[in-house]
Amino acid sequence: MRRSEDLDVCRILFYLRLFIWFLPDRFEAYAYVPHELYLPPPLTRWLGFPAPAMPWILIARVAWLGSLLLSSAGLLTRLSTWTAFLLGLYLLSLDWSYGNTAHTRHLVVLCLGVMAFTRCSQHFSLDAWLARRLGLASARAAPQDESWGLRLCQLCWCLMFFNAGLSKLRNGGLDFLSGSNFQYILLVTQEWYARDLNPLSAELRQAVLGNQALATLLSVAGLLAELSAPIALFVSGRWRLLIVGSNALLQIGAYLLFYIVEFRKMSPTYLFWVPWSYLFQRLKARNRPEE
DSSP states (O other), X not given: OOHHHHHHHHHHHXXXXXXXXXTTOOGGGGGGSOGGGOOOOHHHHHXXXXXXXXXXXXXXXXXXXXHHHHXXXXXXXXXXXXXXXXXXXXXXXXXXXXXXXXXXTHHHXXXXXXXXXXXXXXXXXXXXXXXXXXXXXXXHXXXXXXXXXXXXHHHHHHHHHHHHHHHHHHHHGGGGGSHHHHHHHXXXXXXXXXXXXXXXXXXXXXXXXXXHHHHHHHHHHHHHHHHTGXXXXXXXXXXXXXXXXXXXXXXXXXXXXXXXXXXXXXXXXXXXXXXXXXXXXXXXXHHSXXX
């Protein structure tokens, strides 16, 4: 399996995962918020995206979900990936347009934009299958190396985590690393999400609240994981697994301790780190009959 095929695998799983995660979201609820409160970020303001209104916001939501499915299947890929990007930019920016400046959806939008510029349907797609069936010239052309798309998505991932760590140091300084600060945030969020906590989260919270050394260790480990994210671009194998895996554990821990549920919708971006070529080669070698 070639590196150019890795992007096709990521396309299938990335868009399908986004469809599953965002299917329950009701973006049309924003149509009932006073338009005076609509303050879009600079890019969506420059593009002229309007304040959400019925029935157009509902149509946009349905069209976006449809474009995610078409992109995953690789049908009309160029059109569907651009539609997924532009509608995703609008719908996913609605939170920011109404004052929620959380960064959890930025990375998804960036990766949607990168994928729209790539040729991510050269191998495993309905477009490629139809081209072969119809004998089109595109089916006989040599596939182009589009691994730059994977690297650019990885770069966006690294910059997001690194910027998160840098922001903590810039705004909180070394005081951010204190266990007491970590415990204070736990107490505040406990007031917000007390009803939503599962038994495991409640037990973990009590363990951290009762042990300042543990709270300090978690603060330091989390910050180191974020600041080390760019190193993943320059290493491979176990070192890359360690860095990417530590940030995945960071987000799982943030979900369990702080109930940051939006982190789950960033999980599809981890697909760009999976060594699909290596995994399929190992699987093929394991299933090969012995002579």
